[in-house]
Amino acid sequence: MNHSYPVLIQAHQLQLCYSTALSAQTIFKDLTFSLPASQQLALLGRSGSGKTTLLHACAGLLPVTSGELTVCGYPLHQLGEAERTAFRRAHIGLVFQQFNLIPTLTVMENLQFVCAMNGQSTAANKLHTLLDQLGIADKHASFPGQLSGGEQQRVAVARALAHKPSLVLADEPTGNLDLDNARQVIELLVAACRESQAGLILVTHSSELPARLDSVARLEQGSLVMTTGE
Numbered sequence: 001m002n003h004s005y006p007v008l009i010q011a012h013q014l015q016l017c018y019s020t021a022l023s024a025q026t027i028f029k030d031l032t033f034s035l036p037a038s039q040q041l042a043l044l045g046r047s048g049s050g051k052t053t054l055l056h057a058c059a060g061l062l063p064v065t066s067g068e069l070t071v072c073g074y075p076l077h078q079l080g081e082a083e084r085t086a087f088r089r090a091h092i093g094l095v096f097q098q099f100n101l102i103p104t105l106t107v108m109e110n111l112q113f114v115c116a117m118n119g120q121s122t123a124a125n126k127l128h129t130l131l132d133q134l135g136i137a138d139k140h141a142s143f144p145g146q147l148s149g150g151e152q153q154r155v156a157v158a159r160a161l162a163h164k165p166s167l168v169l170a171d172e173p174t175g176n177l178d179l180d181n182a183r184q185v186i187e188l189l190v191a192a193c194r195e196s197q198a199g200l201i202l203v204t205h206s207s208e209l210p211a212r213l214d215s216v217a218r219l220e221q222g223s224l225v226m227t228t229g230e
């Protein structure tokens with residue numbers, strides 16, 4: 001895919017709050033950073049530092065409170081919920097710690113479902129190629145419950161990539177896996193994103209896994225501190 005924007009993410013004085021009728025909690029007050037196109041970034045930070053919050057904002061799941069957040073050329077701070085949903089379906093691939101596969105659909109049907117949701121009729125042979133890349137082509141007719149944890153997470157990676165997103169946001173995708181499986185899934189995720197020139201933000205608690213990515217950043221007291229890769 002040839003991306004027409006020079007930067008993947010541009011945040012300027014970004015403020016993100018969670019508010020309910022009773023309270024409001026500010027997570028980021030003045031966050032400014034940018035991420036070049038096709039960049040692969042590992043995002044670290046202690047529990048509660050706002051990693052998931054930032055990913056959700058970049059996915060258009062959480063509205064911007066103030067400041068600017070432009071992702072893949074889309075000014076999310078100017079868009080309403082319906083437009084952010086359309087943006088997410090077209091441009092974002094999400095991988096979660098829990099695999100979130102649909103248990104009543106086979107592996108192939110899980111991929112076809114997300115493509116259909118995104119208005120694409122991706123040919124079955126393209127999806128087979130993707131499953132093959134991830135080493136699970138022989139599982140295409142299996143149901144998620146018939147797969148190991150590592151295999152399920154590879155299906156979740158395939159599902160995130162099936163509609164050719166510009167940016168993949170992975171929130172501790174290996175938190176449920178042993179170290180060997182975690183390494184394998186990260187290697188496959190990194191390789192698959194490189195192959196399709198998609199950017200990647202990988203939230204991880206593992207100090208070993210980020211070595212495979214272009215750069216590493218840490219969230220500390222509401223700021224994003226680049227620790228390598230700049």
Ligand SMILES: Nc1ncnc2c1ncn2[C@@H]1O[C@H](COP(=O)(O)OP(=O)(O)OP(=O)(O)O)[C@@H](O)[C@H]1O
Pocket residue numbers: 018019025027045046047048049050051052053054
């Ligand atoms: N839906 C929500 N409503 C209100 N506050 C929230 C909500 N989600 C998260 N928070 C608060 O925002 C802060 C940041 O949470 P977040 O989930 O982004 O942290 P995190 O860095 O992903 O942590 P972890 O490593 O434990 O997953 C926390 O103080 C949390 O309590």
Ligand SMILES: [Mg+2]
Pocket residue numbers: 051052053171
């Ligand atoms: Mg989190």
